[in-house]
Amino acid sequence: MEILENTFSKISSVVKSQLYPFIKLRDLSLLSYTFENFFGHVIKENNIKVLGHHFSNRQIEGLTLIDSRDRISLSYEKENPVVRQNFTKCHELGHYLLSHKGSVFTELKANQTSPEEVEANYFSACLLMPDIVLLSKIYYQKSSFQEVANSLQVSYEALNIRLIDLLTYLTGESKESVIQTVHRYQSRDNRKILESFAKVHDSIVSEYNSYDPRPVEKLSYLLSQKDFVTDKEVSELSQTKFRRTVSSASVGTWAYYDKGIAIFYAWNKEKLTEGQAYQKAKDIYYLS
Ligand SMILES: [Zn+2]
Numbered sequence: 001m002e003i004l005e006n007t008f009s010k011i012s013s014v015v016k017s018q019l020y021p022f023i024k025l026r027d028l029s030l031l032s033y034t035f036e037n038f039f040g041h042v043i044k045e046n047n048i049k050v051l052g053h054h055f056s057n058r059q060i061e062g063l064t065l066i067d068s069r070d071r072i073s074l075s076y077e078k079e080n081p082v083v084r085q086n087f088t089k090c091h092e093l094g095h096y097l098l099s100h101k102g103s104v105f106t107e108l109k110a111n112q113t114s115p116e117e118v119e120a121n122y123f124s125a126c127l128l129m130p131d132i133v134l135l136s137k138i139y140y141q142k143s144s145f146q147e148v149a150n151s152l153q154v155s156y157e158a159l160n161i162r163l164i165d166l167l168t169y170l171t172g173e174s175k176e177s178v179i180q181t182v183h184r185y186q187s188r189d190n191r192k193i194l195e196s197f198a199k200v201h202d203s204i205v206s207e208y209n210s211y212d213p214r215p216v217e218k219l220s221y222l223l224s225q226k227d228f229v230t231d232k233e234v235s236e237l238s239q240t241k242f243r244r245t246v247s248s249a250s251v252g253t254w255a256y257y258d259k260g261i262a263i264f265y266a267w268n269k270e271k272l273t274e275g276q277a278y279q280k281a282k283d284i285y286y287l288s
Pocket residue numbers: 091092095105106107116117120
């Protein structure tokens with residue numbers, strides 16, 4: 001039991017530390033969250049191929065393959081219901097982001113209980129149904145169990161397990177009583193689950209607030225959006241050490257000085273020349 005709780009909190013932290021800054025940087029709405037934004041981003045950044053497969057007996061739910069040149073592909077059984085496909089996709093992504101050792105991961109229909117499979121399942125559940133999103137939908141929006149499952153594109157079974165795991169872990173109540181609470185919620189009586197979320201509300205919110213994007217991530221995201229960023233948006237640009245860290249073949253940093261005022265800036269070298277970036281900083285100086 002204790003080992004499982006440790007696994008749960010470890011995996012849940014891995015997901016939150018990547019997902020929460022991702023949501024904040026892009027200003028994504030918590031109420032219309034689905035796993036797809038984050039999933040699509042990781043796939044693209046890492047050149048991962050995502051494929052549907054079909055085996056006549058549907059014994060293989062999912063597969064991750066990493067070849068000798070570190071090219072990764074993951075696949076899912078395309079005849080499965082969409083909610084099952086989603087769970088498999090996030091499970092496979094879990095093997096990758098949790099750096100599980102190996103080059104082939106195969107999900108068989110029969111339950112798998114190795115530690116890595118348990119971890120990948122937790123990972124998938126946390127990515128499909130993040131704490132802060134469940135809080136927003138269940139506690140603030142007062143959505144029904146069925147609405148939550150449908151909007152997050154997960155099965156009732158997956159939502160059921162996720163709520164039991166999360167509330168048992170956070171409230172410290174016995175699993176039996178949490179199972180009752182979730183069961184009532186599924187039968188359209190949300191009184192008990194609202195009480196439970198009221199208890200854990202503060203810890204979910206303060207955790208969400210604690211995972212801010214790192215300045216480096218913020219800069220890199222902003223540069224991908226608009227090629228030129230000043231220390232008004234990323235204040236760390238005024239620090240020499242930070243500028244040194246982020247300067248590279250594709251990112252330039254410099255400062256425009258005039259009459260005791262400095263504008264520190266960074267630019268995307270693939271889109272702007274040094275002179276164009278300098279001119280932009282100068283324009284900002286004269287316009288401000
Ligand atoms: Zn697996």
